[in-house]
Amino acid sequence: AQKITQTQPGMFVQEKEAVTLDCTYDTSDQSYGLFWYKQPSSGEMIFLIYQGSYDEQNATEGRYSLNFQKARKSANLVISASQLGDSAMYFCAMSRRGGAQKLVFGQGTRLTINP
Amino acid sequence: DTGVSQNPRHKITKRGQNVTFRCDPISEHNRLYWYRQTLGQGPEFLTYFQNEAQLEKSRLLSDRFSAERPKGSFSTLEIQRTEQGDSAMYLCASSAGGADLFNYGYTFGSGTRLTVV
Numbered sequence: 001a002q003k004i005t006q007t008q009p010g011m012f013v014q015e016k017e018a019v020t021l022d023c024t025y026d027t028s029d030q031s032y033g034l035f036w037y038k039q040p041s042s043g044e045m046i047f048l049i050y051q052g053s054y055d056e057q058n059a060t061e062g063r064y065s066l067n068f069q070k071a072r073k074s075a076n077l078v079i080s081a082s083q084l085g086d087s088a089m090y091f092c093a094m095s096r097r098g099g100a101q102k103l104v105f106g107q108g109t110r111l112t113i114n115p
Numbered sequence: 116d117t118g119v120s121q122n123p124r125h126k127i128t129k130r131g132q133n134v135t136f137r138c139d140p141i142s143e144h145n146r147l148y149w150y151r152q153t154l155g156q157g158p159e160f161l162t163y164f165q166n167e168a169q170l171e172k173s174r175l176l177s178d179r180f181s182a183e184r185p186k187g188s189f190s191t192l193e194i195q196r197t198e199q200g201d202s203a204m205y206l207c208a209s210s211a212g213g214a215d216l217f218n219y220g221y222t223f224g225s226g227t228r229l230t231v232v
Contacts, residue, residue, distance in 0.1 A: 037220070037223075042225065043225050043228070044223055044224070044225045044226070045158070045206065045208070045221075045223035046223075047221065050220060091157050091158075093157070099171075100163045100171045101146070101210070101212065102163055102171065103148075103150075103158070103160065103208075103221065104160070105157030105158050105159070107155070107157050108155075108156075108157050
């Protein structure tokens with residue numbers, strides 16, 4: 001079975017600072033993907049970034065980067081130069097590469113950016 | 116294509132009533148998923164369709180729940196004899212599957228928030 005753990009229920013950060021959101025995972029699969037989603041108060045889930053288990057380089061997407069440490073089974077999201085619009089729930093999720101490719105989510109971290 | 120559309124956005128129903136939600140995925144996506152999200156939790160997988168075939172169902176999907184995807188296009192999720200514990204956000208997502216999933220992720224709809232009173 002796959003499991004995602006997000007240990008930070010809430011984070012408060014000053015605008016323009018960088019922030020790291022923690023995510024650890026557990027799986028017996030060799031081939032899997034790790035995802036981060038943002039959920040604003042409006043409810044939709046917005047895809048931010050993806051990291052494959054065999055990718056040697058950390059994924060980056062604009063201000064988002066994923067700090068992937070496979071041996072530690074961690075996939076932390078780093079947001080650089082935070083903005084007020086970054087305030088939202090953030091979910092880490094994983095999926096097997098084959099089969100249904102359904103996502104298993106963590107409990108989320110509520111990020112609040114202060115002006 | 117404007118993304119994944121879900122209707123209604125909100126539904127309030129009395130306990131014991133039946134409700135049906137609709138999801139219109141991105142037209143070229145052959146994979147469709149339903150998730151349930153309760154307050155303060157991450158979404159939980161309910162069921163998965165590839166085209167019109169329902170290929171996987173979670174244990175969370177009791178016999179009061181049924182999902183369909185006729186002709187591999189839109190999907191409906193029906194809950195019969197609703198209970199207060201069914202109150203949640205029901206999210207639909209679609210994907211082209213394969214490598215596209217990992218490049219673009221799933222595309223989620225805005226969800227249907229169900230309140231059972």
